[in-house]
Amino acid sequence: MSMKPVALILHAAGINRDLDAAFALEAAGAEVRIVHVNQLRADPGILRRGRILAIPGGFSYADALGAGRLFALDIASFFKDEVSRFVDEGKPVIGICNGFQTLVKAGLLPGRRFLPADGDERRFTLSDNRNGRFECRWVTLKAEKSPCIWTQGIEEPVVCPVAHGEGRFLASSQAHLEALMAANLVALRYTLPTGEPAKELWPHNPNGSPFDIAGICNPKGNVLGLMPHPEDNVLTGPAGRSYRGGRQGSGLLLFKNGVRHAIDQGAIYG
Amino acid sequence: MEHQLPVHRFTIRELKPGAKSSALIVREAQRLGFEGIRAVVRSEIYFVRGNIAPEELGFLGRFLLSDPVTQTCEIHTLPLTPKGKDYVVEVAYHPGVTDPVADEILRSGLELGLRAIEAASTGVRYEIGCEKDYSLSPGDLDILASRLLANPVVQRWALGAVEPAFPGRNTEVPREEWIPIHTMDEEGLAELNRARRAALDPEEMKAIRDYFAAQGRACSDVEFEMIAQTWSEHCFHKTFKALIDVEKGQAGGLPGQVDNILKTYIKAATDEIDAPWVISAFKDNAGIIEFDKDFDLSFKVETHNHPSAIEPFGGANTGVGGVIRDVMAVSARPFAVTDVLCFGIPGRGEGTSALSVEQIRSGVVAGVQDYGNKMGIPTLNGSIHYHEKYAANPLVYCGCAGIAPRGAFFSEPRVGDRILVLGGRTGRDGIRGATFSSMTMDGSTLETAGASVQIGAPLVEKKLSELILSARDAGLYTGITDCGAGGLSSAVGEMASELGADVELSEVRLKYPGLAPWEIWLSEAQERMVIAVPPEKLTALAELCTANDVEYCDLGFFTGSGHLLVRFNAKPILDLDCEFLHKGMPRRRMKAAPPPRLEDRPEPKPLPGSRTPGIGELFPMIMGHHAISSKEWAIRRYDHEVLGATRLGPFSGRDQTGPSDAAVAVPLETGMRRGVAISNGFNPRYGEADSYNAAASALDEAVRNAVAVGADPDRIAVVDNFCWGDPLKPGNLWTLLRAAKACKDAAIAHRTPFISGKDSFNNEFEGPDGEKIAVPPSLLISAMGIVPELGAVRGSDFKRSDSLLYLVGEFAVVYEASVLMDILEDRPGLAAPAFSAAAPAVYRAFHRALKAGLVAASHDLSEGGLGAALAEMCLAGDLGAEIELEGLRASLRKPAGPEGEGSEASFDGPAGQALLLFGETNGCLLAEVEKNNVSAFERQFAGLPLARIGKTSQAPLLRVCDGESLLASVSLEELRRAYLRESAEILGQAEPSLAIVREANREGR
Structure with missing residues (x-):
């Protein structure tokens, strides 16, 4: 397959890092299409034409009733089956910040295996930062051993900004959290700039997530949700963000992985 | 019979209540004297009205309104049976106040298939926890509610359960009078x-x-x-625009009469400079300049002071929203927001306002945060200033920059084009805001101005901004403007000022019924734009609106009659000649005279040498002063990275904690070869001392900041924003004229045209003993410059040890009105630094040096002088420096201004040393130059003032020598603590965060 894989970027009222995600995926080699929820609602078949799905950051529906909740409701109400099929087919899906919150609240992360069989109550959530504030700052991330296709092979730290007020990954019980860890589904963690564990120390772990969880994936590894914004550090050269220790452009690695996976899949499935 | 429908109440509590206790509220409660209060725990309340089945209510509570992982949900159907819960205050909005969450509940309820939900509203519950044996009376709780938990302007409260507010169902249609x-x-x-x-x-x-x-x-x-x-x-x-008679004009270099300040001074500078790259100045909602051969930039800065004084969150919120709409109104994509905020000094000189300085400050910052972040526009640059004369009248300057393809902006409605209102619905928000802004505030302002307050809904504006860009690209409109002060009357009135129009007000979509026609016409409900649409494009526009969830209404058409005709249910209720409306106002004739204070002002006093602390002691005092200390507590609440175009954000350096001089953005659609610098210049202490030098200083500072980050001095445009007291006082008008004259002089010297500007008067409030206090003459100059080469963006952080440090520019330090003086003496300054005639040449040479790659780090000298600039560069780069004063002293020229009386000898001794380090000057920059670039760097400044003052060092120390003697050796740790202390205190932290950051970074060097 020499054709560029099509990356669909899901847009809803209040989503605001759609252009950033589009820029990063394009830079990584995808052909990008921003799709509004209303368009998808009218024609859920659009999803079948994409090989990557990105749910970007922002304040969908102004974060009313909790970050990502109403965007998750859209997915559940209008195209749950189509999105589930996309995920089950192993196509790369990434939810960044508000997109991560949306995937978790829609029950798509960490995945069905972690949903109770009997009811609709979730076991995981992204809640208010421990210090109760929205904060924008640069953080250092480490890719952990996990099945996540987006972070495979990333040895060097990824440096990029966070900008959120509800990024603390919480479970309804310690056992649920440990099950997640045991399955190696923690794909990204916050570290000190030196690469050592942040040990929940603010500001390196900006939101107080237990085990410094910055991003998690599903057991299959094709769906990644993360709070930080690698899409805002993809440029190198004079136009790129430069400060000492800033690891210019290191966010691009994730998107390259996602695009490469989509290309490989294309080669396998045609 | 809607009122008979049952109302259901959902109370959402945190499973771990500690998470929602507000430290700020507890601190403020203690400050009000309720020292036994230990926790104030917040829960959310939602009300829905309708015949909803119990299982549906359960579903709604569990699935939509609460998060099962962290929250519990209690459901009751009203009325509640009162419970003996100890100290509870519940707060809800007044009916009709914009409540975006309630709107989302209605929308998502429908999405869930719960069609029975007929209305929704929200509230907040505060449970107050006290020390054992500490009690609160109902009177105490009312004080807490009115001062801390609710803003009476938009909210009401109850001790115990609050009744929900649903907009009235008044079906009676009020008529005109x-x-x-x-x-x-x-x-x-x-x-x-x-x-x-x-x-x-x-x-x-x-x-x-x-x-x-x-x-x-x-x-x-x-x-x-x-x-x-x-x-x-x-x-x-x-x-x-007034005709002003000036008394004793020559004392201030002013003529005997000024005919129109704007034309005489501000536009005159633009006309004289006549820059070919200025596309629109003072004509449209925002100024427009060329970016490159394909794109144009737009820029606008406004104030929202009075609304922020009475409702800080809503005022600042809608201030940001309003200025973003100005950029949308020139069909541009907004890509950066700036904010400059001025507050009283906490704990000093409070006004009679019901709100404390801290409440105003935290509300304003939260308001800026909410709108900018939710719009997805980075807040790239700004500053916070303190002065006791802002106590009850904060200044909230909001700016926005936009980009559009060349030629995208035009506004030429044609006869027959339809007049469409897009976006939010119209309610009673901000009725008479324009006239309110033109009045002085007093103790009764809070009560009488209730309707003037606006609450923002950034989500609506976000959708609107995306729609406008799509409509622009599809060529669906011929004219566009935003609804700001004066609402539809102003927007439609201006758009139809030549053609005339025929408008039907009953077409306007309302938030709730019962608005009188004049209220509809004047409402300042936010998030609305007016566009002119050719009839054949209506269908396409309607489809676009549906796809983007944006509401619109079609009010009428442009007639070509030159008359503005407004109807309500077909009956004409307004018929005005546009000529009279826009040109019929009698010209104001006003008087300016030197303020009495200037007449008998004492001679400026020299720095009190005998009482001056040592340099080593002064450094942390300067770095901890509120004019200089880190504003990280506020800046990090703004998203400065969204849109991925931030080349240089508000922070510089390895820890991203040093202050940047200006922001540089590289809009992604432009090919990323050049950037846009955005900067500000402002100093209230200078304004109070000497409005002429203050204005020249503000312009010079804005330009200097832009130059420091790589902007080409020949491609910088500026925007003015005057905030003054009552203009009917001749003294105020005199300082205004002096400032306006300085704007002209300095702009022409720098060749920086004004492209837009604003003025805000009557910034006065009632002091504790009833006298009127005016804000200090406050002029903000904002600059937008083109950065032609991105390699020239170096940041303010020192990059390596053993680089050489150069001070470039005419070093003419002034003690009066400096931060140093503010620390040493409790009096207003009597002079401000003068404009440096060498500055235009110095900045051009500096730009050449930056472009040639000869500068490793650059920073401008402003408040706190050389010492503060040096310390900030050390902190940002986490590197030390050594400087030597004797060489600097030798290179000094005679300072300008009243201090010129002092001889160079005055720079000797402790007072002279303090003045060299912390005196303030215009026109100067500090540069780090690596050794192998030294001679090339010096060559750029042939014939210009330049002094080599020291070098950078690996040791984390700032060392100051005078000749052979070591004056001070201050550790960066001490400087850092001082610099971060205020921020840490506001955040309620025991220790400045950066001490931790730096420890963790040590190894990573």
């Missing part, structure tokens, strides 16, 4: 002016009467209200 103005005498006119809070002059009232008398008819309230707002200071800029 007719005012017999054509027969009124002067007394009658004065009474009308008062009763309708029109804030017009007697001459203006007479002109309105004469217009209607000539027609022999009464005027409708719609007509009167529209004229009052069109002629308001806020909309018409009466003072800036």
